[in-house]
Amino acid sequence: MTDTSDLTPRQQRRQLVGTTEAGMHSLPSVPPGANSDQDGMAGEARGQLATVARRFVHNPQAVFGLGVFAAMAIAAILTGLFWTYSVTAITNTLNAPPSLSHPFGTNSIGGDMLAQVMRGTLQDIEIALLVAVMATVLGTLVGAIAGFYGGRVDSAMMRLVDLILVIPTLVVLIVLANIVAKQANNWFWLAIIIGALSWTYIARLVRADFLSLRERDFVEASRALGATDRRLITRHLLPNALGPIIVNATITVALSITLESTLSFLGLGIQPPNVSLGLLIDQGQDSATTEWWLFVFPVVFLIMLILSIFFIGDGLREALDPKKNRVRA
Amino acid sequence: MEPPALTVDNLVVDFGSGESAVHAVRGISFALAPREVLGIVGESGSGKSVTALAAMGLLPKSAEVSGSISYEGRQVLGLKEKAWATIRGVGIAMIFQDPMTSLNPVYTVGWQIVEAIRAHQNISKGEAMAKAVALLETVGIPNAAERVGNYPHEFSGGMRQRVVIAIAMANDPKVILADEPTTALDVTVQAQVLSALRTALDETQASLLLITHDLGVIAGLADRVLVMYAGRPVEVGTVEQIFYQPAMPYTHGLLGSLPRLDSQGGERLRQIPGSPPSLAGSGGGCPFAPRCPLKADICETEEPQLRPVAAGVVGQRPTVGDEAQPPSPTTTDVEHLAACHFADAVVDLPIASMFPDTSADHEGVAP
Numbered sequence: 001m002t003d004t005s006d007l008t009p010r011q012q013r014r015q016l017v018g019t020t021e022a023g024m025h026s027l028p029s030v031p032p033g034a035n036s037d038q039d040g041m042a043g044e045a046r047g048q049l050a051t052v053a054r055r056f057v058h059n060p061q062a063v064f065g066l067g068v069f070a071a072m073a074i075a076a077i078l079t080g081l082f083w084t085y086s087v088t089a090i091t092n093t094l095n096a097p098p099s100l101s102h103p104f105g106t107n108s109i110g111g112d113m114l115a116q117v118m119r120g121t122l123q124d125i126e127i128a129l130l131v132a133v134m135a136t137v138l139g140t141l142v143g144a145i146a147g148f149y150g151g152r153v154d155s156a157m158m159r160l161v162d163l164i165l166v167i168p169t170l171v172v173l174i175v176l177a178n179i180v181a182k183q184a185n186n187w188f189w190l191a192i193i194i195g196a197l198s199w200t201y202i203a204r205l206v207r208a209d210f211l212s213l214r215e216r217d218f219v220e221a222s223r224a225l226g227a228t229d230r231r232l233i234t235r236h237l238l239p240n241a242l243g244p245i246i247v248n249a250t251i252t253v254a255l256s257i258t259l260e261s262t263l264s265f266l267g268l269g270i271q272p273p274n275v276s277l278g279l280l281i282d283q284g285q286d287s288a289t290t291e292w293w294l295f296v297f298p299v300v301f302l303i304m305l306i307l308s309i310f311f312i313g314d315g316l317r318e319a320l321d322p323k324k325n326r327v328r329a
Numbered sequence: 330m331e332p333p334a335l336t337v338d339n340l341v342v343d344f345g346s347g348e349s350a351v352h353a354v355r356g357i358s359f360a361l362a363p364r365e366v367l368g369i370v371g372e373s374g375s376g377k378s379v380t381a382l383a384a385m386g387l388l389p390k391s392a393e394v395s396g397s398i399s400y401e402g403r404q405v406l407g408l409k410e411k412a413w414a415t416i417r418g419v420g421i422a423m424i425f426q427d428p429m430t431s432l433n434p435v436y437t438v439g440w441q442i443v444e445a446i447r448a449h450q451n452i453s454k455g456e457a458m459a460k461a462v463a464l465l466e467t468v469g470i471p472n473a474a475e476r477v478g479n480y481p482h483e484f485s486g487g488m489r490q491r492v493v494i495a496i497a498m499a500n501d502p503k504v505i506l507a508d509e510p511t512t513a514l515d516v517t518v519q520a521q522v523l524s525a526l527r528t529a530l531d532e533t534q535a536s537l538l539l540i541t542h543d544l545g546v547i548a549g550l551a552d553r554v555l556v557m558y559a560g561r562p563v564e565v566g567t568v569e570q571i572f573y574q575p576a577m578p579y580t581h582g583l584l585g586s587l588p589r590l591d592s593q594g595g596e597r598l599r600q601i602p603g604s605p606p607s608l609a610g611s612g613g614g615c616p617f618a619p620r621c622p623l624k625a626d627i628c629e630t631e632e633p634q635l636r637p638v639a640a641g642v643v644g645q646r647p648t649v650g651d652e653a654q655p656p657s658p659t660t661t662d663v664e665h666l667a668a669c670h671f672a673d674a675v676v677d678l679p680i681a682s683m684f685p686d687t688s689a690d691h692e693g694v695a696p
Binding site for chain 1 (some may be wrong): 385387410411413414415416417418419422423425426427430431432433434435436437440444445448449480482493496
């Protein structure tokens, strides 16, 4: 078949068919601009990262969360650098209620509570971020590979996850924390241990998401365009699973703070003179009704910390979801 | 004659093995010439999509494939994933059935077209984006320059399918496989998508393997038609041959079940009684025999092979209704093949007349 003999009968037939099928093959003309959006929310071919940032900024709750979180972090750092009393300083005023010289009061040995709470906040932020990053990266990696490849890879990885899940976390933490508890910079190891035990939830979540996502047509369509497995996982499946991953990362943050408090309560967590909010709460709970400032300030800071992280996570999830595209400027 | 772009030779695809094996495709052969449009029709489960997926190397690992598929003379069946990646998208591109799910919901359409372009071409993002806009304009997306920044959910079904077509033609493939490209769309949108598809073919000079169960789509786009039934081709021919001289009772039945705009009214559509056979069994005989009104003893025992149909002179046969002048005698370089023991007799029957005019009006209440 040559070019002409190939094309001519087709064109002939098109005319023939076109007449018998009521002009089915004519393309209705659409005036340009008829489909332009009315709410002006889309259309600019800008970077997707910029779009996500813009959507995040337009979410009041997320901005509030980010603001509170940043304010707490900055305040904690500044207090550590410039406040009159250091964490380890001991004054002559014992069990004093909040006053101008000690805004958060002092504890039973004369330590300044503002310095302690701020140091605890900073410590918790450090631990929580390290745990969250570690658990999320590890969990996502394992879950993504297990969910994407399925079969034996999946079975092997999920049995490992099951194994870690059935081990009572607290027992492992107590044993391991006991080893690292005596070391000077033990918060780092504490965070590593908590992170190593809390990635399993994210792994299961990501695996479940990948199992359903990999059956979607766009995965096959991308494969049909020559995409490799690695590209499919990192560029196509992962962005679709980001919502649940981020939500779970924020929950991991809260969980890690709780776990750290538990360990501190058992004397295996953060060791004095270093402090964490969990340690302060545990120390202050006995006197919550009498010397309330020992208890209330760390609790308020802990709640603010966790809530602000939740708000940030929620805002991120919404900003990353293209279907939540309504920007109310 | 140029060498074919895609050749499929005696392709067999089984799922599972032993007693429970499902024979999805039981031997299909065809050659897709450059710039040719070959339509594959058949009902659900006849092996159409499996054939396309095999040509794309996308069958699940559980599938057992034999036979040969060669793209531009190169055997592609059994290629490693890495080697496939150099053919998919550039040599052979695919358009999937459901545009609602075949685009990634978290990326803008521009991103997805750019990704397709840059996967195979070494050009900058800016150039690729400019090309993406041009592609969207080609397939008839109004305001393409603005729409590239939109996400798939901001498009209608027909627009999304046009985006999918734009992605398929992004790297000027030699072969496009379209797996029911209009099935998920409503009829008015179908016409626009077909028009976009035709533009894509003209632009890329690609061959098209058009898989559908919509004979109207075939009539509008295809050069040749391959009718599949129970995993095998039962009739191959040009559109004229298939539509005006069907030589297989099944094809007759398909044509008879179509509503016609030129009918006088009052006629009922004729249906093919029964349902397609299970693909698990492998009984001898013609797979269509249980539903065939012309069934004879030989049909039960011997499965007919594809063989040339005696060329009748078009126009001598009675046609249904007052059909306009049928086309001139068909080109001789395309063979008309049919798998029926009585193909030469069937070819002379009026279309669909062999199937009873069943309808609710005629059926009595079962005693």
